[in-house]
Amino acid sequence: MVAPVRLPTEEAIAEAARILRAGGLVVFPTETVYGLGAHALDARAVARIFEAKDRPRFDPLIVHVADEAMVADLCEAVPDRARRLIERFWPGPLTLVLPKRPVVPDIVTAGLPTVAVRCPSHPVAQALIRAAGIPVAAPSANPFGYLSPTRVEHIAPVLRERVDLILDGGPCEYGVESTIVYVAEDGVTVLRLGAVPVEALEAIVGPVAVRTDASDRPMSPGQLPRHYAPRTPIRILSSGETPPVSGLRVGYLAFRQAPTDRAFSAVEVLSPTGDLREAAARLFDCLHRLDGAGVDVIYAEPVPEVGLGRAIMDRLRRAAALME
């Protein structure tokens, strides 16, 4: 079914807010581009974003807030430089990457220890986040590999079938995405050039570093000041394969069912019903738990490479490749 497109009346915004709180997807306007929003603290809702976008991998998402107060719930610390940037540029097209609190699901941050937060100035985005009363995770509302939509007419037909409601706020003011900065205690690094110019940042915090080659692949080793990778080696099994018998302590990541013929030191099951959305929502949690279980090696069952299964396998392969 194709999602209804509604003008952003008070009633439509209230309806959109209800959908978000209940785990649905809403396309909404921001001052930069249209966003594809979901409840940021609901891992299953966030999994639907990746499904809707057909993303072959999990990229970390920006979490949208209505004001600075909401940041305290999401981030461990807000360094002084970040506060000054927030004071100057919020609400507006500046995204800050800050250390995350555990409440932010790993699927939002692709397992990174940081979360990107942004407070949009668009009145419809503002009203929606306030009405929902929750932080909203939202990438640009385009299928993977397409241009970001800056008006409702740009929103791809396939995406319209996968969301619950579209709020039409007319054309976006900037039409380019927000500028993304990583803010550490000792300095500011631009990860994506965007609607706030570098010069404007430097007027507030002095010289900044620009490392935009990393913006598309923030999970690549070494490209971010801190990045997450499981410490335990991971091997991906082929279909039907069982881990070799060895003296090692083995962790096992099952897709649907824990193995019954062998005991492992730790076992996690992604989705007993074989639901790829649930599997995606649980992937990073399961990896974290296996990683913390004191095993020597983790064996992961493959999942079907359809829909979100592609992103799950991509993430597993990256985790496995980091060990090579």
Ligand code: TXA
């Ligand atoms: O203007 C915008 O920022 C729009 C509107 C909808 O707010 N959103 C947007 O989201 O452009 P998206 O998903 O298309 O781009 C988000 C970028 C990605 O390049 C991602 O890698 C980066 O933000 N990002 C998110 N969290 C990050 C983190 N913890 N560390 C580094 N980069 C991060």
Ligand code: MG
């Ligand atoms: Mg995008």
